[in-house]
Amino acid sequence: MAYSEPYDALDEKTRDISRAITSLREELEAIDWYNQRVSTTQDQELKDVMAHNRDEEIEHAVMAFEWLRRNMEGFDEDMRTYLFSEGSLLEVEDKATAAVAPKGPASTMTIGNLKN
Numbered sequence: 001m002a003y004s005e006p007y008d009a010l011d012e013k014t015r016d017i018s019r020a021i022t023s024l025r026e027e028l029e030a031i032d033w034y035n036q037r038v039s040t041t042q043d044q045e046l047k048d049v050m051a052h053n054r055d056e057e058i059e060h061a062v063m064a065f066e067w068l069r070r071n072m073e074g075f076d077e078d079m080r081t082y083l084f085s086e087g088s089l090l091e092v093e094d095k096a097t098a099a100v101a102p103k104g105p106a107s108t109m110t111i112g113n114l115k116n
């Protein structure tokens, strides 16, 4: 595990988040590699085994994402905005941004986050 900051300067929560992100990165890399092998192997049984393994790694990655949603600020809000949305993701962003900061005359009033 690689840290960009001195290990002793990191609190335990930050270390756990780093562990989760490292695991997620490893799972995503495994998904990609298995998926490439599924695509290229000519042996049907090996293709099936690699696909099975890839799909298990997808489960692992999603579990890591869910842990991050529960434990790292920012994931929950963005997942609620983008996951299972439909249509253009940039339009989803525009709508979410408009809900937080409506266009129009400048005002000192804020309406808060309407996404939740």
Ligand SMILES: [Fe+2]
Residues within 6 Å of the ligand: 027, 030, 056, 057, 060, 061
């Ligand atoms: Fe895994």
